[in-house]
Amino acid sequence: MTASAPVIDIRDVSRTYGEGPPALADVTLSVRAGEALAVLGPSGSGKSTLLNLIAGLDRPSTGSVMVDGLHVDELGEAASAKYRRAKIGMVFQFFNLLDDLTVTDNVLLPAQLAGMPRAEARTRAGDLLESLGIDRHARAYPGRLSGGERQRVAVARALMNRPALLLADEPTGALDTASGEDVRELLAELNADGQTIVLVTHDLGLAESCATRTIELVDGRIVRDVATLTVNR
C-alpha cells in the first residue's frame, strides 16, 4: 500500500483571491490510488477551491499541485484541458448537463472531445448508462429527468474516459434524501471497484458511508485528517 505513488500530491498550497483572506492556506495533502477522500467543512472554507486546483481549473497562488505525476499547476490552458479529458471526471452539485443535448450526447461529450472512436464511445456510453440504471432515458433531454437521475447522467459522463480521479462537488447537495441515497450507493460501489474519488460535501452521512478518509477544512486550512472505518468494508 505505502509503496504506491500518490495520485494527488499537494504541497504547501495557498490560494488568495484579491485582497481578502486566503481561500486555501498552506495545504499539504496526498491521496493514494483507490482512496475515497471526503472533504468536509463549513461554507466558504475553500472546499471547491481545492477541487478546482486539482482539476486544473484554477491555479494556486503558491505551492505545487501534482496529479498522477503531472504538475497540474504548470499546465497551460490547452494542456490542462487535455489533462482533464484524460485523467479527471467531474460531478457537480447542479449537474451541469447541457440542456440541449440528449442524455447520451451529454455522456458522449468527453469521449468525443478526446477523439475516442465512435463505435467504442457508443458502446461505452451504453454500458455506463445501463450499469447506472438510466439506459431507458438515453434519448431523453436532461430537463425531463429527476435530480437523482440527472446526477447519475453526470456521473456517467464523468466516468466516460475512465478517469484516474473522480471529483465530486456536493453531488447530493441538490437532491432529496432518497435520490441522495442513490448517489451515495453509486459512489461507494465505484470506490469498491477501485475508483479514486475526491468528494466535497456537507453531508456527514455521505462522508461516512462512502469515504475511506475524511479531511476537514476551516478557513482554508486542514484541521482534521482521519481514516473512515466503514462497517461495509
Add this chain to the structure above:
Amino acid sequence: MSALGRVVRAGVGRRRVQTAVMILTTLMAVTASVLAAGLLVASQAPFDHAFAQQHGAHLTGQFDGTKVTAPQLAATAHASGVTAAAGPFRTLSLRPRTTSGSDPLPAGADLPPMTVVGRASAGGPVDDTVLVDGTWATRPGQIVLAYGGLPLRPGAQLTFPDLPGSPTLTVVGVARSVTDTAEAWVAPAQAEALTAQGSTATYEMLYRFRHAGTDAQVAADRAAITAALPRGAMTGSQSYLTVKLQAVANTMAFVPFVAAFGVLGLLLSVLIIGIVVSGAVGAATRRIGILKSLGFTPAQVVRAYVAQALIPAAIGCVLGVVCGDLLAVPVLGDAGSAYGAGSLTVPLWVDVAVPAAALALVACAALAPALRAGRLRTVEAITVGRTPGAGRGRLVRRLTGRLPVPRAVSLGLANPFAHPARSATMAAAVAFGAVTVTFGVGLALTLGAVQSGRMLNSAGSVVVATGGGQQGPPGAQVVHVGGEPDAPKADPAEVTAALRTQKGTRGFYGTTQAQVSASGVTGATTVVAYQGDSSWGAPEMVSGAWLTGPGQAVVSTRFLRAAGIQVGDTVTLTERGRHVSVRIVGEAFFTVGEGMELLTPTSTLAALGLDSQPSRFNVETEPGTDLAGYLASLNASLDPTGAVAFANTSGTSDLIATMDALVGMLTLMLVAVAGLGVLNTVVLDTRDRVHDLGVLKALGMTPRHTVAMVLTSVAAIGLLAGAAGVPIGVALHAHVTPLMGDAAGITLPPSAISVYHLPDLALLALGGLVIALAGALLPAGWAARTGTATALRTE
C-alpha cells in the same frame, strides 16, 4: 428622472462594445448621407442662384445670316412659349493675338478662335450679365471679355491679324454670363465693322421660356422657334441645362454612389441598433424585473432602453455631420467660384435634417425591443432564468452531432439554430458587409476602367513627339497659353520612315490637334486629328463605329448632348470662313478635354486649311520587346529629325483619385460596422452560453476547440450571407454606375459597367465568411479565456 438617468448611464457604460458599434454605425451612415445630400444641394445652388439673378438664357441660338434676316429673328421673340428674348446679336469667330505682354500671356501669342458677340449693353431682359471688372464696350475699339476665359484685365490689347488691316481692340471690361453666351462682346457697330468684308453674317438670339424644366421642354421650345424660321436658319443652339450639367457634372457624379452608401449605412444602423437594444433587453430580463419591482413604470423602462440607443446614436450623428461636412470640402472644391459664390459648403439645413432623420430611424429601431421590455411581466422577469428557450434547435443539435466532424465543430454548427432571430440579424449584418464590399470593389474597378479609358493618347507603349504643339494656321508661331514658343517640328515623313524601319514596331498612328468652331457648340472646339491605322488605339466606343475614312468624326456623349445631335448627324467645322462638314459615325468614351474634343481624320484639318501633319505618334511595340532598348535604338535613328521617343505614361485624374479614396473609405467603414455587428452578436451569444462553455471546458475542451466552436457557429452564416450579398452588390453596382455616368454627362462603356468576373465573385462571396470570422474572432478568444471555475459558479 435621476434614477432613470442612472439606469441608462449604467446600461450604456456597461456595454462598451455595443456603445462603440452604435456610435460607429450612425457615424458612418450620417457621414455618407450628409455628404450625398450636401453635394446634391450645394452643387446646384450657385448655378441656380446666378441663373435666377441674371435671368439666364434657357436657350442660346445661332443663326445663319444668309438664310434669315434680323427682323425675322426678332420676330421669334413672339414664338409660342417664349417669355423673353434678346437679340439678334451679330456674332463672329475671331482669332486674337496679344499685343501687350502680361503675366501668363506673352505679347504676340496667337490664341484659339473666340466667339465675339455684338451687344449694346450688359443688361437686358435675358442674360443680364454681371460686370466683374471695368465697363461695357460702347465705342469702337473696345472689347469686353467673358469671365473665366482669357486671363486679361482692362487695358490689355488684342489684334485680329486674320482681318483686313489687323484691327486692334482694347479690353475695357470683364463680364460674367451664366450660360456662357459669348467669349467676348463688342458694341454692335464694331461687330458690324469687323464682319464687313465678304464673310457671311451670323446671329445669336437668347430666349427665356415659360416651361424649360426638362430637356424635352427645352427641345419643344426650340422646335417652336425653328418652325417660325426658314429651314436651316438655326445652325446651333445650347440649352442652359447643358451648361448647368457641365458646371455641376464632376460634383454630381459623386452623388449616386455616396447616396448608395448612405442608404446602406442607414439600413445597417437600423439593423445594428435593433440587435443591440434587443440584446440588451434579452440579457437584462432579470434587471428589468428588478427595476419594475422597485416601481419603474413600463414607460420609464421603454424610455430607458430607447435612450440607451439614442445617446450613442446622437454622438455618432454629430461626428457624422462633422465628417460629412469636411469630406464635402475637397469634393465641392471651387465649384462655386465660377459664379462668384465663393467656396461651397454643405447647407445648414442638410446638417440638421439628415441627422434628425437618422435619429428618428434609430429611435424606431430601438422602440420595438424597448416596448418588449416594457411589456415584460415582473414575475416572469425575476423568476425566469437567463437562458429562455433552451429547447430550440435540439433536432439540429442531434443531427449535427452525428456528422463525422470534431465535436467542437458540430456543436458550433448547431449553435445558430438555438437563436434563429439573432442568427438572422447576424446574417443580415454579414450580407450588408458583402453587398458593400462587392459594390465598393465594383466601383473601384469601374473607376479604374474610366481612368484607363478617359485619356485619348494612352494607347501604345511609346510616344514620339515631333516637337510641334497645338496647331495654328501654317507658318504661324504657336504659343501654349502660359508656355514658351515651341521648337520647330520634325518632319513627320521622316519620323514615319524611322518608325517603319525600327525593329519591334508593331503599329503606330499620328495625331495632331487644332482649335476650330463647331456648329452647335459655343467657343472653340479642340479637334484631334488621326492619321494612319488608329483602330488599335481608338477610345472605347459606346455606340457607332470608329473612324474609317475621310469626312467622319467621333465624339463623346457630352459633345452630342451639348450640340443637341445624335450619331449619324453632321457637324460643321468652321475656320476663317472655310466650312467642312463631318458626319458623326460613333460615340466614344473619353473625358479628357471635358469630353468635348472632336476626333476626325487629318484630312478634315487639311480641308479647313490647317496644318494636318501629325505632331505626335502613338506606337505599339511587338509583344516581348524590351522597351528601354527599343527607345534607345529609335531615338538614335530619330536624332537627326529632331523628334523624341519616350515611354507612354498617362496621368491620373484628381477627380477619380478623390472618388477612389472616398469609395475605399466608405467601404471600409461599412464593412467595419458589419464586422462589429457580428462581433456584437457573438458577444451576446457567448455571454448567454458562458455556463455551457464552462461545463465543456471542465470536460476537457481546449481553448483552441472553444475558438473553433465559436468560429464554426458563424462560418455557415458568413458563407450563406456572403453568397446572398454578392448578387445584391452586383445589382446595386449595375444600377448606380450608369447613374454616375448620367450625372457626369457621359455614357460609360460596357467594359466600365460589367466589371465583375467569376473568380472575383467567388472571392467576394468568401468576403462574407471573412467578415463573419473577423467579427467572431475577438469574442471567441474571450470565450476561450473565460475562467472555467467562475463560469461554473454562475448557476
